[in-house]
Amino acid sequence: MDKVYALPWLRRRVEITSEPERIERYVKKKFTRSSVLMALLSAFHLSRDSILVSSDEHAAFMRGMLLKCFPAAADYPSIAVELVERLFDKAVYATCEHRVTIAPVAVRSLYVTLLETLLGAFVPPNIRDFIDSTNFSPGWRPLRVEAFMYSFRLHLPIFAPIRWLLDLGLFRQARRMRHLARKLEQMLEASAEPRPGSWLEALQHQRNAGTITEKQFRGELTAILVSTFSLASTLSFCLLCLAATPWYVGKINRDPEFAKIFLYEVLRLYPPFHQFGYRTLHDDGSEGSAEFLISALFLHRNPKHWEMPDNFYPERFQEPASHSRFRYLPFGIGARLCPGRSYSLRLLIEVLKVVCADSSPVTLMPSDRMPMATADRVISFPREGLLTFQVKPR
Numbered sequence: 001m002d003k004v005y006a007l008p009w010l011r012r013r014v015e016i017t018s019e020p021e022r023i024e025r026y027v028k029k030k031f032t033r034s035s036v037l038m039a040l041l042s043a044f045h046l047s048r049d050s051i052l053v054s055s056d057e058h059a060a061f062m063r064g065m066l067l068k069c070f071p072a073a074a075d076y077p078s079i080a081v082e083l084v085e086r087l088f089d090k091a092v093y094a095t096c097e098h099r100v101t102i103a104p105v106a107v108r109s110l111y112v113t114l115l116e117t118l119l120g121a122f123v124p125p126n127i128r129d130f131i132d133s134t135n136f137s138p139g140w141r142p143l144r145v146e147a148f149m150y151s152f153r154l155h156l157p158i159f160a161p162i163r164w165l166l167d168l169g170l171f172r173q174a175r176r177m178r179h180l181a182r183k184l185e186q187m188l189e190a191s192a193e194p195r196p197g198s199w200l201e202a203l204q205h206q207r208n209a210g211t212i213t214e215k216q217f218r219g220e221l222t223a224i225l226v227s228t229f230s231l232a233s234t235l236s237f238c239l240l241c242l243a244a245t246p247w248y249v250g251k252i253n254r255d256p257e258f259a260k261i262f263l264y265e266v267l268r269l270y271p272p273f274h275q276f277g278y279r280t281l282h283d284d285g286s287e288g289s290a291e292f293l294i295s296a297l298f299l300h301r302n303p304k305h306w307e308m309p310d311n312f313y314p315e316r317f318q319e320p321a322s323h324s325r326f327r328y329l330p331f332g333i334g335a336r337l338c339p340g341r342s343y344s345l346r347l348l349i350e351v352l353k354v355v356c357a358d359s360s361p362v363t364l365m366p367s368d369r370m371p372m373a374t375a376d377r378v379i380s381f382p383r384e385g386l387l388t389f390q391v392k393p394r
C-alpha cells in the first residue's frame with residue numbers, strides 16, 4: 001500500500017506509505033502534523049481549537065497540562081472494574097444470553113469513564129441520563145469524500161454552506177454527530193463540576209485567566225468524546241477477539257502478562273486511528289513540500305515485516321524486537337504522539353484481566369470468526385461487531 005499523489009494546485013506531494021523504511025527516512029527530518037490530516041480532523045472533531053487540530057506550540061502547552069492529570073497507576077484496576085460493570089450492566093442485561101452491537105455500548109460506557117477519570121468531572125444525573133439514552137453509532141463523511149473536499153479546498157470556513165448542504169443531502173449521520181457533540185459540550189460546560197486537581201479544573205483556570213479562549217476550552221471538551229471513539233473501537237475489538245479466541249481467556253487468567261500482548265496484537269490488526277500523517281518542515285520551521293500519510297492498517301500487516309501478518313497471534317509480541325523500526329505505530333510518532341497512550345493501555349489491560357478473571361461479571365460466548373475492521377472513516381470500527389454474552393448472577 002504505497003502511493004504518491006502530487007497535487008499541483010497545492011504545490012505539495014502526498015505520499016501514503018506502509019513501509020517502515022520510508023517512515024524512518026521522513027522522520028529523520030523536522031516534521032509536524034499533516035495539513036491534510038488537520039483538515040480531516042477538524043471536520044471529524046468539530047472544532048479547530050483543541051490539542052488535536054492546533055499548532056505544535058499550543059498542543060505542547062495543552063499536553064503538558066493534560067499529562068499531569070492522568071489517574072495514578074494504582075487506580076486503574078478499580079476504574080476497569082467499574083467500566084466492565086457499566087458495560088455489562090446487570091440492570092439492563094438480565095441473566096439470559098444477549099447479542100449486541102458492542103461499539104455503541106462501549107462508547108456510552110467509556111465516555112462516562114473518561115469524563116470521570118480523565119477530564120475529572122462530577123457528571124450530574126441529567127448528563128448521565130442523556131448519555132444512556134443516546135445512540136452513539138459512529139457516523140462521519142467517508143475519508144474519500146474528505147480527501148476530495150480537501151483537494152478542492154472545501155474544508156475552508158468560507159465553504160461551510162456547501163458542506164452543510166452536502167451533509168443535509170448525503171451524510172445525515174455526520175450532521176447528527178456534530179449536533180450531539182455540541183449538545184454534550186454545552187451540557188458539560190453548564191453542569192459538570194471539576195474534581196480538585198483535575199484536567200477540567202486546570203482548563204477552567206486557564207480559561208478564566210484568559211490563557212485559552214472559550215472555543216479552545218470547548219474544543220477540549222469535545223476532544224474527550226473523540227478520544228472515547230478511538231478507545232471504544234479498541235475495547236470492542238478486544239472483546240470480539242476474545243470471543244473468537246476463547247483459549248486466551250484462560251491464558252490471561254493464569255498469566256496477566258498475556259493481557260498486554262493480547263492488547264498489542266489487537267492494536268496491530270485493528271489500529272483505530274488507521275491513517276494519520278505528517279508534514280515535513282525546513283530547519284527554520286517553515287513548511288516543506290511533502291506530506292506523508294502512514295497507513296497503520298497496512299503497515300501492521302506488511303508481509304515484509306510481519307510473519308503471518310493476517311493471523312491473530314499475540315505471542316509474536318513476546319519477542320524483544322517485535323515493535324522495532326517503525327513497523328508498529330498504533331499511537332503515532334514524534335512530538336504529536338497520542339498523549340492518551342498510557343491511559344488507554346493501562347485501562348484496557350485491566351479490563352481484559354477483569355473479563356478473564358474467575359470473578360468476571362460476564363461470560364463471553366465463543367464466536368466462530370474474527371472481527372472485520374472498517375477503513376473508510378477516520379476511526380476504524382468493527383463491521384457488524386456483534387458480541388454474545390451472559391451476565392453472571394451475583
Ligand code: HEM
Pocket residue numbers: 033051052053059063118223227228230231234271272273276277330331332333334335336337338339340341343344
Ligand atoms: C486505543 C486508544 C487510542 C489510540 C489507538 C489512539 C491513537 C492516536 C493517534 C494515532 C494519534 C495521532 C498521533 C500523531 O499524529 O502522531 C492520536 C492523537 C491524540 N490522541 Fe489518541 N488514541 C487513543 C486514545 C486516546 C485517549 C483515551 C485520549 C485521551 C486523552 C487520546 C488523546 C489524543 C490527543 C489529545 C491526540 C492529539 C495529540 C496532539 O495533537 O498533540 N487518545 N491518538
